[in-house]
Amino acid sequence: MGNTLNVCLYNTDPDSSGELVEHIQSLNFVRIVGELCNPEELANALSDGGINLVFFHLDPDFDPVVDIIDQVATRYPDLAMIAISHQTDPQAILAPMRVGCEQFVCEPIDPADLASAVSRVAGKRLLSQPTSRCLCITGASGGAGTTSIACNLAMEIGQITKRDCALLDLDLQFGDVAVNFDCDARYTLFDLASAGADLDEDVLSSAINSLSCNVAILSRPEQIDQQEMITPDTIHRVVELLLSTYENVVIDLPRDMNPCTMAAVAHADVVFLVCQLLVPSVRNAKRYHDALQNMGVPDERLEFIINRTDGRNSRLGIEDIEETIKKPVYACIPNDYQFVARSIDFGRPIASLDKDNAVRTAIRKMAHKVLTDTSTEPAGKGKRRGFFGRLLAK
Ligand SMILES: Nc1ncnc2c1ncn2[C@@H]1O[C@H](COP(=O)(O)OP(=O)(O)OP(=O)(O)O)[C@@H](O)[C@H]1O
Ligand SMILES: [Mg+2]
Secondary structure (H helix, E strand, C coil): CECCEEEEEECCCHHHHHHHHHHHHCECCEEEEEEECCHHHHHHHHHHCCCCEEEEECCCCHHHHHHHHHHHHHHCCCCEEEEEECCCCHHHHHHHHHCCCCEEEECCCCHHHHHHHHHHHHHHHCECCCCCEEEEEEECCCCCCHHHHHHHHHHHHHHHHCCCEEEEECCCCCCCHHHHCCCCCCCCHHHHHHCHHHCCHHHHHHHCEECCCCEEEECCCCCHHHHHHCCHHHHHHHHHHHHHHCCEEEEECCCCCCHHHHHHHCCCCEEEEEEECCHHHHHHHHHHHHHHHHCCCCHHHEEEEEEEECCCCCCCCHHHHHHHHCCCCCEEEECCHHHHHHHHHHCCCHHHHCCCCHHHHHHHHHHHHHHHCHHHCCCCCCCCHHHHHHHHEC
16 A cells, blocks of 8 residues: 555535645645535445545534445445544534544644654555565765665665665666666656556566666666756655565665655665764764654664774764764775776666675675664564554654
8 A cells, every 4th residue: 555645535614625625635645535514425435446445524413424435434444534623512423433534633734743643544555565675775964885886786786686676766866877887778667657547567567677696777868957846746656666666675766755745655675874984974964864763764764884984094984974873884894986986887786886886785785784684684564564654744
């Protein structure tokens, strides 16, 4: 089902419509499919499938709506239902809950209360493949080495698991994931965004470039201006589809925290923050960490990678960094500019140039850690609930 809820609103009171829709639209990861004002419209929408949650506005005529909830609950036992009403006496709250609503939200609506109700019902139903793992990688400063690590990590994961690891380039303007593999992507994220409602597993697979090194690349748009077509909704859908298709998904994220970035982060089992042994880089990594944490990403899902470690020339040591970030670094990748640059210029992963190179060895070690570490274990039901719940409230 993924992390986006398709919802509809059942409402027979035109005066409340604007406000209710506005409140629902202000929730993250919720897509309003329609507002329905009679039982026939509701029945048609539900029979078309794909709806995860219905908000029932009980006002002004309470009893008929409770009857409808009763019938819908019998016919669609897995559907989430939330009642909304100005009436707050115990009877008004109990009646819809007895027939199947899981949550009741009082009007005037408190946005935090609405988000909490939605996160409770979502937590029981949402989540991508419980067996899939989503790893986001982003840099604390430009040129930190994010793309190099993302590409080589995906390849090592693919080779260790002997199954394709998906690699999504979300640096929509200047991403160079495909170039790093010397891959001439015929279709890109832009084509998936253009598919709109037709975007499904088949459309996704037509845009994926499966390489012989066990990496399946989904490239950024070819033209820079095509990025305007990519919306957070597109990202949600694409990541959802990737997670339902691939066991491991690596996402090369841009540095800016825009809605598209956050749409991907919402799916992440871990966000890796790449920094170098330089004071500004470490400071920015910590600022990035704190900002993500404030947005609801738990600390245990945020990990630091130190790239280009070079004990001899750096004034900072790993222990200085750990003191600043207040946790152990997840991985250290050594410095070897000639080699990494050669790998990029040739469009060949590091391992294919020299399997014993120290940079390659460190990334392979990180891949093993990712695949065996419980902190990056694929999210099981309930595990992602708190994170998702907090992100729901904008
Ligand atoms: N471990 C390393 N040792 C030496 N050089 C490295 C290492 N990792 C990356 N580099 C070099 O750093 C430069 C930037 O790498 P990369 O493109 O991976 O960074 P990035 O964080 O994705 O950059 P951007 O912010 O532009 O997206 C490249 O020239 C690459 O060769
Ligand atoms: Mg990059």
